[in-house]
Amino acid sequence: MNSPRASSTSSQRSLLVAGIVLIAGAAIWGFFRRSDDAADDVAEAARPASLGARGGLEGAEGGENDPRIRGALGLPRGAILGSVRDVDGAPIAGAEVCGRASSMLLPSADATRPRCTTSGPDGRYRLDDLPPVSYRISASAPRFIAGRFRLPGPDTLVQPPAGGERRGVDIVLEGGGIEIGGVIKDLSGGEIEGALVEVDGAYTTSDGDGRFSLWVRPGDAQVNAQAEGYSPGDARGAAPGHEFEVFLTPEAVLLGEVVSAEDGAPIEGATVMAGNMSGHVITDAQGAFRLTGLPPGGYRPRAIADDARGEAEVRTVLSVGETSAPITIRAHRAALVEGAIVADDGSLCAQGGVSLRDPATENTAYGAVEADGAVHLRGVLPGDYRVVVVCDGYAPREEYPNIAVAEAPLRELRWDVERGYAIRGEVVGPAGAALTTMRVAAARQAPPGEARARQLARQTFPQVDGRFAIEGLIPGDYEVRVMAWSPPQAIPAPLRVTVGEGDLEGVRIELPEVGALRGRVVDGDGQPVPSVRVQARAAAGSLAIHGHSSPEVSVADDGGFVLPSLAARNYRVSALRGYIPVDAAGGGSASADVEVNAGETTEVELVVAALDGVIRGQVVDADGSPVVDAFISAMAEPENAPGSPIRMARWNDHALAPKLSDQEGRFTLEALAPSKHTIIAKRRGGGEAFLEHVEVGSDVTLTIAATASLRGVVGFAGGGAPERFWMTATDDSVGFFHSETFVRTEGRFAFEALPAGTYKVDVRSATGDASAGVELAAGDAREDLRIELTPRVKVRGQVVDSDGAPVPGIRVSIRSGYGGTQSFMFDAGDGSDRRFVTDEAGRFELDRAPAGVVTVSLTPVSRGDSEFGLSAIPAVIDPETAVFELPPLTIARERLEDGQISGALGYGLKSWPADVEPIEDRLVVERVFAGGPATAAGIVPGDEIVSVDGQDVRPPNRHRYHTLTRVAPGTTLRIGLARGETVALTAAEPR
Numbered sequence: 001m002n003s004p005r006a007s008s009t010s011s012q013r014s015l016l017v018a019g020i021v022l023i024a025g026a027a028i029w030g031f032f033r034r035s036d037d038a039a040d041d042v043a044e045a046a047r048p049a050s051l052g053a054r055g056g057l058e059g060a061e062g063g064e065n066d067p068r069i070r071g072a073l074g075l076p077r078g079a080i081l082g083s084v085r086d087v088d089g090a091p092i093a094g095a096e097v098c099g100r101a102s103s104m105l106l107p108s109a110d111a112t113r114p115r116c117t118t119s120g121p122d123g124r125y126r127l128d129d130l131p132p133v134s135y136r137i138s139a140s141a142p143r144f145i146a147g148r149f150r151l152p153g154p155d156t157l158v159q160p161p162a163g164g165e166r167r168g169v170d171i172v173l174e175g176g177g178i179e180i181g182g183v184i185k186d187l188s189g190g191e192i193e194g195a196l197v198e199v200d201g202a203y204t205t206s207d208g209d210g211r212f213s214l215w216v217r218p219g220d221a222q223v224n225a226q227a228e229g230y231s232p233g234d235a236r237g238a239a240p241g242h243e244f245e246v247f248l249t250p251e252a253v254l255l256g257e258v259v260s261a262e263d264g265a266p267i268e269g270a271t272v273m274a275g276n277m278s279g280h281v282i283t284d285a286q287g288a289f290r291l292t293g294l295p296p297g298g299y300r301p302r303a304i305a306d307d308a309r310g311e312a313e314v315r316t317v318l319s320v321g322e323t324s325a326p327i328t329i330r331a332h333r334a335a336l337v338e339g340a341i342v343a344d345d346g347s348l349c350a351q352g353g354v355s356l357r358d359p360a361t362e363n364t365a366y367g368a369v370e371a372d373g374a375v376h377l378r379g380v381l382p383g384d385y386r387v388v389v390v391c392d393g394y395a396p397r398e399e400y401p402n403i404a405v406a407e408a409p410l411r412e413l414r415w416d417v418e419r420g421y422a423i424r425g426e427v428v429g430p431a432g433a434a435l436t437t438m439r440v441a442a443a444r445q446a447p448p449g450e451a452r453a454r455q456l457a458r459q460t461f462p463q464v465d466g467r468f469a470i471e472g473l474i475p476g477d478y479e480v481r482v483m484a485w486s487p488p489q490a491i492p493a494p495l496r497v498t499v500g501e502g503d504l505e506g507v508r509i510e511l512p513e514v515g516a517l518r519g520r521v522v523d524g525d526g527q528p529v530p531s532v533r534v535q536a537r538a539a540a541g542s543l544a545i546h547g548h549s550s551p552e553v554s555v556a557d558d559g560g561f562v563l564p565s566l567a568a569r570n571y572r573v574s575a576l577r578g579y580i581p582v583d584a585a586g587g588g589s590a591s592a593d594v595e596v597n598a599g600e601t602t603e604v605e606l607v608v609a610a611l612d613g614v615i616r617g618q619v620v621d622a623d624g625s626p627v628v629d630a631f632i633s634a635m636a637e638p639e640n641a642p643g644s645p646i647r648m649a650r651w652n653d654h655a656l657a658p659k660l661s662d663q664e665g666r667f668t669l670e671a672l673a674p675s676k677h678t679i680i681a682k683r684r685g686g687g688e689a690f691l692e693h694v695e696v697g698s699d700v701t702l703t704i705a706a707t708a709s710l711r712g713v714v715g716f717a718g719g720g721a722p723e724r725f726w727m728t729a730t731d732d733s734v735g736f737f738h739s740e741t742f743v744r745t746e747g748r749f750a751f752e753a754l755p756a757g758t759y760k761v762d763v764r765s766a767t768g769d770a771s772a773g774v775e776l777a778a779g780d781a782r783e784d785l786r787i788e789l790t791p792r793v794k795v796r797g798q799v800v801d802s803d804g805a806p807v808p809g810i811r812v813s814i815r816s817g818y819g820g821t822q823s824f825m826f827d828a829g830d831g832s833d834r835r836f837v838t839d840e841a842g843r844f845e846l847d848r849a850p851a852g853v854v855t856v857s858l859t860p861v862s863r864g865d866s867e868f869g870l871s872a873i874p875a876v877i878d879p880e881t882a883v884f885e886l887p888p889l890t891i892a893r894e895r896l897e898d899g900q901i902s903g904a905l906g907y908g909l910k911s912w913p914a915d916v917e918p919i920e921d922r923l924v925v926e927r928v929f930a931g932g933p934a935t936a937a938g939i940v941p942g943d944e945i946v947s948v949d950g951q952d953v954r955p956p957n958r959h960r961y962h963t964l965t966r967v968a969p970g971t972t973l974r975i976g977l978a979r980g981e982t983v984a985l986t987a988a989e990p991r
Contacts, residue, residue, distance in 0.1 A: 075372060078160030080127045082149070082169035084119045084139045087464055091123025092173060095141040098203045102157060103133035104271055105370070108279030109292070112226065113196065114203055132162040132371030134351070137169050138201030144173040145217045146202035147436065150461050151469075157351055159371045172464045174436070177215040182235070182244025184210045184225050187320075187660050192248060195227035217434065219487040219564075220554050231278075231295040241556025242530070252294040252318035256327035257287045258303040261310060261744075267331055270305035271378070296320045296631075296684065298753060300740065303329045306336040307409070309379035311743060314750045319684025320629045320660070332744050335405050337377040339413030341369060341391050348373035352391035354415060356403060358383035359848070361723045362766040363743075375415075380405050381723075381744075387415065393471040395420030398454050420472045421499050425507030427466040427482060433511055433565065434487055435462045440509070442470045442478040442497075445862040446809050455861060459483075473499050479862075482509055488551035490514045490567035513598035515568050520559040521575050523610040524585035528559025529575070531611060531671060532582055536563055536571040536594075537990075538901055552576070568598040572990075575606050580636050580648075583609045583675060613672035613696030619665045619681045619689070622705050622778065626665025630683040630704070633658040636673040637693065645678040645692045647735030672696050686753025690734070705778035710751040712785030714763050714770065721747030722765035722789070729774075731757035756780070762817060763787055769816045769850040790879045795849040797886035798842045799858060802951055802960075806842025807868065807891065813857045816850035818874050837861055851879035858891060867893045871959050874921075892951065892963040895971070903969035903987025906932025907939055921955055937975065937985040947976030 084095040098114035110131075119125045119139070127137075134157040140146035149169050150156055160166045184195040184206045191210025196203065199221050202214045206225075214223075221239035223246055226232040230248035237244055258270045266287025273280040274291045283289045283303070291301065296319050302311035310331030316324050337356070341349035353368040354375045360383065367377035369391075387400035394417035403410065423442055427435055441459035454474070462468040470480075481494035490512045497504060517536055521529045537550040555561045555575075574591040575582040584590040590608040615634060619627040635649040661667045661681070669679070674696055681702040682688045689702040710729065715721040728739040729751055736757060742749050756778040763770045768789030776782065795814065799807045813836070835845040856873045860866030871891045877884050896902060908927040923945040928934045946954050948964040965973065972986045 075132050075162035077129050078132050078162055078371070079130060079165045080135065080137060080158055080160050080169050081165055081167045082125060082137070082171065083123045084125065084141070084171050084173060085123050086144070086173055086175065091119070091121070092139075092141050092144065093119055093121045093123060095119040095123070095125070095139045095144075095171075095173070096203065097125040097127065097137065097139045097171070098201070099127050099130065099135040099137050099158070101131070101133050101135055103131075103368075103370075104280060105133055106131060107281045109281070112279070116203060127160075130160045132160055134159050134368070134371075136201070137171065138203075139171040139173060140202035140215055141173060141177075142179070142215055143177055144175055144215060145177040146200050146215065147171050147173045147464075148201050150436070150463065156461070159350065159369075162371050174464055176218065178218050178240045179213055179215050180221055180223075180239045180242070180244060181211065181213040182223065182242075182246065184212065184227065184246050184248065186230070187247055187249055192227050192230070195225045195230075195246075195248070197246075198224045217437075217487070219434075226293065231293050236554060238554040238556040238561065241558060241560060242554065243557060249295055250321035251292055252296055252321065253323040254291040254294060254299055254301060254316060254318065254327070255324060256289060256301070256312075256329060258283050258289065258305070258308075258310070258329045258331055259287055260308065261330035261332045267303070267305050267308055270303045270308065270331065272301050272303045272329070274299050274301050294318060296322070298686070301327070301329060303331050304379040305331060305334075306376075306378050307334055307407075308332060309334045309381060309743075311741075313745065313748070315740065315752045317686040317753045322684065331379075332381065333407050334379040334381050335407055336409040336411075337365070337367070337380050337403065337405065337413065338374055338409070338411045339415060340374050341389060341394075341415050341417055343391070343394055344416065344418045349391035349394065349417060352389070352394075352417075355388040355390075356380060356385035356405075357388070358385050360384065360766060363724055382406050389415045389417060391417045391472070394418060395456065395472045395474050417472075420474055421501075422469050422471040422473060422503045423478065423480065423497060423499060423507055424469045424503060424505050425467075425509065427462045427468065427509045427511065429466070429489075429511035430513055430565075433489060434484075435466045436464055437484065437486060438462060438489070438491075439483045440468045440470065440480065441483060442473065442480045443862075444474070445477045445479055445496075447476065475499050475501060480507065480509070482511070487565065488553075488563070489565040512567055514565045515596040515598050516601040517563040517566055517571070517573065517594065517596055517604065518601050519561055519573070519604035519606065521555050521561065521590075521606045521608060522559050523608060525610070527610070528555075528557065529582075529608055529611055530555050530557045530559060532575045532577055532608070534561045534563070534606070535574050535576050536566060536596075537574065538567075538569055538571055566596045568596055570595050573604055573606065575608050577636065577673070580638055582611075582636075583673060585609050609674050611671045611673055613670075613674050615669045615672060615677060615679065615694055615696055615698050615700065617667055617669075617679070617698075617700040617702060619661045619667065619683065619702045619704060621683075622703065624703075626663070627661060627681070627683045627704055628663055628665060630661040630665070630667075630681045631658040632661060632667045632669065632679065632681045632702075634669045634672060634677045634679050634694075637676045637678055639675070644733070644735065646680070646690050649678040649680055649690070650735040688755055705756055707753040708756055708776040708778065708780040709782070710754060710759075710761070710774060710776065710780075710785060711783040712749060712787065713747040714749060714787045714789060715747045716768060716789050716791065721745075722767050725749075725763055725765035727751075727764075728762045729754060729759045730762070731755070731759050733758065761785070761787070763789060764816055764850070765789065766848060767792055769852070771817065790851050792848040793851050793877060793879065793881060794883045795846045795877060795886060796883065797844055797856075797889060799838050799844070799889045799891060800842055801868075802890060802892055804888070804890075806838070806840065808838050808840045808842060809861045809866065810838040810842075810844075810868070810891075811859045811861050812836050812838065812844045812846065813859070814846060814849045814877075815855050815857065816852065818853055818855050849877060849884075851877045851884075856886070856889060858889065869894045869963055871963070873959050874956050890957065890960070892960045894963060895967045897968075900968055901990060902966040903971060904932065904990045905965060905973075905985060905987060906934035906936075921958060923953060923958065923961055933985050933988050937983040938981075939975065939977070939983060939985070944978035945975055946978050947974075947982075949974050950976075 084092045098116040100114040101111040117125050137149040149171050184192045193208050195206040197212045199214050199216045204212050206212045222236045223244045224234045225246040231251050233246050233248045235244050235246045258267045268285045270283045272289040278294050281289050298315045298317045300312045300315045308331035310329050356365040363381045365377045365380045367375040385403045389396040439459050443457040446453045458470045479494045482491045532555050533552045535550050535552045553561050582590050585607045590606050594602050594604050596602050619630040637645045659667050676693045678692045680690045683704050686707045687704045689704045724743045730737050759774045761772045768791045770787045770789045772787050799810045838844045858871040906929045907925050910924040910926040925943045953961040967987050969989045975985050976982045
């Protein structure tokens with residue numbers, strides 16, 4: 001039997017820490033030392049953890065006595081101390097204070113279970129016995145809005161020093177919290193006791209009846225829950241006014257071992273990740289692992305140790321409550337890279353990390369700053385890596401030397417950063433503005449004549465009083481903007497500021513005055529319709545909300561809703577389920593046009609069709625036997641919607657509440673709209689079935705056929721295969737898409753549990769690409785697919801405007817293929833010279849671009865200053881040419897002011913199948929809306945648009961069409977048609 005191989009030792013880490021101390025000198029002593037007067041400061045702090053007995057860190061797998069954690073950390077535990085106060089500075093007694101770990105050094109079962117305590121009479125708290133990793137610290141109390149620890153700068157994570165204390169972690173809570181409640185259930189409807197429940201940093205556990213309550217911010221709330229034996233679940237709804245129900249699915253379990261690919265020895269201390277954000281564990285002395293709490297799905301776990309890295313060769317598909325057969329992950333030899341991020345004053349970076357990327361293989365590695373002040377990048381495969389350094393509050397150097405990695409560890413590396421400068425100021429808003437939920441971001445703009453100049457972007461959260469500090473900046477012009485997603489709030493236009501050789505103080509960002517929209521959603525009998533969302537879409541003008549003009553909110557159980565912070569303007573208000581509009585009681589769209597004025601509340605009522613439809617059915621296999629525990633979901637099909645309903649359902653199904661089939665394969669879907677529906681069933685072990693155009697009241701049968709598998713090898717004509725390659729299998733006719741990554745397999749690949757269909761298989765790598773078509777019948781097990789890769793080439797070109805003038809400052813990326821499903825993006829030339837950004841002559845160069853049919857993506861580096869938007873241009877690159885020169889890439893200027901809403905043109909274009917080549921992708925009118933601008937202009941279905949305002953929009957210039965036709969309402973366009981006419985079309989207000 002092979003002897004176990006440990007992945008690291010505490011002594012190795014101790015040597016690194018010693019080296020760091022020599023680097024940083026006396027500044028480090030204050031970081032690690034434990035204060036002698038600590039007891040005096042915390043005498044009245046807190047009693048023991050109130051959540052600890054309900055599933056905190058103590059007693060959990062991987063707790064204090066677990067040798068895996070001792071080996072991974074190798075450092076004594078620490079403490080975090082602080083206070084909880086209100087906005088006036090008064091202490092809040094009895095606040096629940098929790099620290100949730102954010103570290104790959106702890107198994108996720110420990111990291112996701114917070115360690116909590118309660119603040120004392122003076123508002124002080126103390127969190128003890130904490131592994132020295134990063135934590136998010138939050139607090140909640142009755143009648144207050146739950147809040148997190150944040151400084152005016154970027155700090156959101158807190159690290160207790162090993163064996164010491166982190167003090168001053170003070171939290172300010174705003175008043176105005178509201179209490180929400182609900183119940184945690186399993187899929188059969190039974191209540192779950194002891195589930196951990198979280199909303200925006202407020203934590204509690206469910207009682208014996210599965211019930212919980214929390215105090216949160218008014219608005220939309222997302223309730224997250226997890227419990228032993230289940231995979232996590234969540235539910236979203238209105239706060240207040242909604243009784244939350246969170247359903248948890250019995251956990252799937254993935255178990256196996258990690259061994260050396262070279263000699264088969266088990267690897268102890270490796271971190272094993274399931275993928276899909278589903279957690280991680282650490283292997284024991286036998287290399288064994290057990291990943292619990294997984295939702296049903298497919299998994300190819302990967303493992304990273306200090307000196308090894310690998311992943312499972314095939315995907316394991318797990319159903320509800322299923323435990324896998326043991327799998328083996330063979331990890332290849334790799335290296336440990338260790339170092340420190342050191343500031344110009346000699347101190348160590350407290351929060352940040354180092355990323356490595358090898359352009360020749362696309363292998364990557366990342367390590368965060370740990371409590372010992374060091375960065376540990378585990379399992380780095382051999383290669384020549386470019387380095388990116390991030391340290392909160394500091395500016396990185398423009399370039400760091402590459403790191404050549406072999407199999408020997410690299411230790412005591414040093415990456416220097418500088419304090420840089422800061423933008424400080426305040427966000428000032430109307431009463432009730434949720435300042436702490438916003439972000440303030442600063443992005444450096446390229447100076448005139450320096451298209452390839454260094455870029456830098458930073459962001460932070462404001463304090464309760466609106467103060468903010470964006471640190472670690474270099475001199476230059478910056479665009480400063482506020483972002484407000486949840487809750488949605490009106491925001492101002494970006495500010496332009498200049499940072500010189502010093503901090504910029506006194507920046508004032510004033511939020512606009514707002515109005516409120518309040519209303520109800522009812523059916524034709526006046527009964528509330530709670531299971532929908534309401535969207536307020538801005539009619540025209542500047543955007544009301546960052547990134548979009550359509551804020552949404554959940555409807556309460558009594559049908560009520562409120563959007564409290566809308567910009568003053570006109571809106572179209574609609575009811576939605578997922579992305580699909582809900583029909584009105586009498587047919588058509590359930591919407592209303594309203595005007596919102598600053599300082600006023602506008603009332604509206606939406607009358608929708610009753611959501612009382614029912615569809616029943618059974619799920620069976622190919623032999624007619626019932627399929628138990630299949631997931632069934634439904635999507636209402638919009639009338640006259642283009643494209644396939646099943647494709648829409650795949651994109652929309654995250655908003656649906658799935659049901660499980662019973663022991664007879666039966667299911668009942670309730671509370672459905674009176675329209676036709678697409679029904680999807682997915683079963684344990686893989687496989688699916690769907691039915692389109694199902695009427696409510698139907699009783700249907702969905703037959704899930706046997707799945708297929710596809711195996712083979714990829715490689716080059718002269719031999720060899722890429723070290724890392726990505727593959728996708730796409731059946732565009734039904735919207736099915738699946739991707740996998742393969743590393744060091746000698747070109748072997750495997751797809752498991754694919755539905756029968758006609759697939760396009762795409763292969764992408766840093767050195768070559770290819771595509772192949774495959775037909776798979778139900779139950780097929782094809783194992784002989786050979787795909788030959790086309791090597792990559794160097795590509796040069798020029799970006800020009802409509803007049804042929806060069807356009808500098810455009811970032812160029814190239815991806816293989818054409819269409820939305822082929823999304824592998826490669827800059828293929830991202831060195832310090834930034835040749836992938838166009839220079840003053842509009843020129844660019846990419847070192848390793850895919851050949852054949854490609855899409856060239858063009859993005860302005862400085863979005864705030866640019867007259868141009870995003871463009872995606874099809875092209876064909878000759879694979880036989882070592883250096884290929886693209887024809888000039890022409891892009892059009894944006895026609896809307898920053899944030900304006902585009903006017904309506906009154907027609908819809910034909911959607912072409914994904915296999916249509918770019919040269920055939922024409923702009924053909926499919927629908928003309930009665931009474932709209934297109935009707936008035938004389939455009940009819942079947943017309944082909946060939947120009948807009950004299951600019952050619954036929955392939956390969958089709959990309960110009962979107963930019964040229966996005967105009968403000970009232971703008972007149974000259975639309976050239978293939979039948980030889982040019983018509984005048986005036987854009988209308990969007991409806």
